[in-house]
Amino acid sequence: MKKILAILLVLVLVPISGFGSAKSEIEEIFYEIPVSAFSRYPADNFTVPLMLINKGDKEIKVQNITFALSDGTKILEKDLEETLNPSLLKGLGNNEIRDKIGIVLPEEKSVVKAKEFLDKAKTMEKGEERTGNIEAAWLLLMNKDHYTETEETEKILSHSKIFYFTIHLKDLDKDIEPVDFIPINIDMVISNSDGSTYTISQTTTLFYLNSLPSQWGWYPGDGHMHTAWSDAYFQSITSRRNDAYNKNLKWIIITDHAGDSQHTSQPRLEWNEWSSYNTDCNTAQNIYPYITVCPGEELATIEGTGGSHLLSYKNNSYVSSYGNKQTLINNVYAAGGFGIIAHPYNSSFPWTDWYTYPQPATSPSFRGIELISHGYVVNDSQLADWDYYLRSHIANTMKDPNHRFCVGLSNSDAHLPLTLGTNMTYIYTGSSFPPGTDRPGVYNALERGRATASSDGSLLVHKITTGGTYLPGYYMQKSSAGYITVNVYAQCIANISTGYADIKIVTSDGTVVTDRVNNQTIVNKDYSIYVSHDTYVRVQVTFYNSQSGAFSYCFSNPTFIDFLPYNQ
Known part of the structure; x- marks a missing residue:
């Protein structure tokens, strides 16, 4: 696991006066403050992250940050005294930095429309119409990203510093029930080396939403995400668990990028870290209220772009990356797991010929594919590949005592904070209660295809x-x-x-x-x-x-x- 002093957030900064906007643009500093954050009932807090990069050639310091309601009531104030060292990135424009590290700004018209919906909601009594306006605004402002894995990305991120702040519902000085929204003002005081100071200010909207849709025995989760054990930097497994809980997910699978102890230029989970990695998953899973936290991996045929990726679920030992596609499948099978082909139609990490591989009813083979991943949804032509595969191998499915087939899933592939809670898979366990600490229940549902894929919940x-x-x-x-x-x-x-x-x-x-x-x-x-x-x-x-x-x-x-x- 490569240690990197950086973390990337999917944050948005939009120049619309009075709504998610910065009141000052500072040439020497790159900063991102989220225009929105959301949690779902029954969560009792919001997480608000802030990202900063000192682009200049002199040291600056973050002195203080204040969160306040729109009427000026302070809800959180922190004296930080955090130093930002020079990065010498002054030649890069802010939009250029955003593009290189994967921050996607919402379109200006979306922000304007969201403001209109929230202004309407302020005048309404509780009911379906008010709920519809708030949810429409949330959809328009929803965080997005196009995370890239390049050396230039890591260079920029190595100069960044991130701060996390937890806003508790009880501190908001009002009774919050879903569906509702709370605008908060954020002021951050920065000091220069010569003693002068300036303030960065922005309004951020917190959305408190209903719990996810439900049917008896069906439970939402996410089977593809990353942490600091590979390239999600200081995202711990526990922080992933907490974010998943706040988004009403009932199970997650941590799938950090695996190496093979010989390719160490990239941050990768290595064989000698497998035991500690599992311990971290166990620790996160034992936090009450329980959600299932499973240890998995993401394997690659080669490092960098052009390689194909396979998720490893249920493996009882470490699985190494690298080799051809069938080698990855064999490695997962040998470790007692089953493989899901990750983002097969991603042009940077493709596996577009997946439907030419043996039927999952024959071993060893993969067990399924991601139909939705990282915000991408398969198109009609790609769905036709799935139907071709199901149809071509239907005799094998019928003959197989376990009636295995190619399962279709939806996962976030989250590298960044705030990206959980959209792409997800619902699994059917046949129980009145979510799986909790029952990892076999999650694996069994996924392996048997008792699942539905969703782009947004x-x-x-x-x-x-x-x-x-x-x-x-x-x-x-x-x-x-x-x-x-x-x-x-x-x-x-x-x-x-x-x-x-x-x-x-x-x-x-x-x-x-x-x-x-x-x-x-x-x-x-x-x-x-x-x-x-x-x-x-x-x-x-x-x-x-x-x-x-x-x-x-x-x-x-x-x-x-x-x-x-x-x-x-």
């Missing part, structure tokens, strides 16, 4: 209700051709007053149902489809929220239907 669950109840990842037998009923339940992450849900039901024969439901946040609808041979049924739902202009994407994993003769 919207929930999709389909079930076949003919002759029983069959969920994603289930296998059912049918003796003769006929109609079956497919129930589609989908709930958008944000209230939809105007918009739609586009629904597709897909089988091995292609798309058999297309439907549009207008102006509903929740869809709960039965469809009748005809099946006559071995096939699968999967569902995809796209929500469109016309208030924010945001799209939400959900993909359920397939349910397999086996006709006589069975298991053939």
Whole structure:
């Protein structure tokens, strides 16, 4: 694990007067203060990070920082006296730095629109309309990033300093219930080496949102994120756990980049750190209220761009990187784990020929792919690759005693703070309680494909209700051709007053149902489809929220239907 004195935040700074704006631009300093941060019920605090880089050639000092409500009431004040050493990055403009280290600013029109929604919400009583305006503003201001892994990125980050501040709900001097928002003013006093001082000021909006959508037995989580054990710098496993809890996630898998003890130029998890890494995961998992914290890894065929990446889940020993793609698969299998192909369509780290590899029902092979990763959602052509693979190997799935297939997941690939809580996977455990300390329960659901992928926390669950109840990842037998009923339940992450849900039901024969439901946040609808041979049924739902202009994407994993003769 390479020690680096830096951490990158997905923060936004927007020049709109009085709303998420800086009141002063300082040539010698690069700073990022988030225009928004959010937590979900029942979290009781917000985390607000601040990032600074001294671009000049003289030492400067952060003296003090104050957080206050819009009426001036102070809620937090800290005397820091933190020194920022010169970085000699003065030649780089602030936007150039943002681009190189992966900070994405929201469009100016999005910030203006968000302000309009919040101004409306201030005048409204609690209710669906007020909730819709607040959620639309949150969607418009949601943190984004395009994290890059280059030597230049690390050089810039090595000169940065980050400060974290926790704002407790009880300190906000008002009763906060979801859905609500709280503007806070942040003032940071900086002193120069000659004793002169100046103040950096900005307004940041805290969003307190509802808990994530729920259905009995389904629990949201994230199976791809990084910490200081590789290249997420001073993001500890415990801080990941705390952020996940605040975003209402019930399980996470830490997947730090693995090395092989011979390639140490990049920050990588090495074999002699595996035991301590597991201890850190155990420590984080034992924090109450419990969420599952699993130790995993991300393997690479080569260092740097151009390599392909494989997530390792459930491995009981360290797994080394490097080699060809099949070598990675074999390494994971030998360690008792199963592999998920990470961001297969990422142009920097592609694995676009994944569908030419052996069926997961044959070992060793990979077990699934990320359909959604790091904000990227597969397009129709890439979904066709998934259907081609499912269809081509359907006989192997039926023959396999465990009925394995290529599972589709959604993960954040978070390297940066504030990026959890959007891309996520819901798993079905069949329990009234979230998995807590039950790691096998998480692995079992993922490995069996009892999961649905979501781009932003919207929930999709389909079930076949003919002759029983069959969920994603289930296998059912049918003796003769006929109609079956497919129930589609989908709930958008944000209230939809105007918009739609586009629904597709897909089988091995292609798309058999297309439907549009207008102006509903929740869809709960039965469809009748005809099946006559071995096939699968999967569902995809796209929500469109016309208030924010945001799209939400959900993909359920397939349910397999086996006709006589069975298991053939």
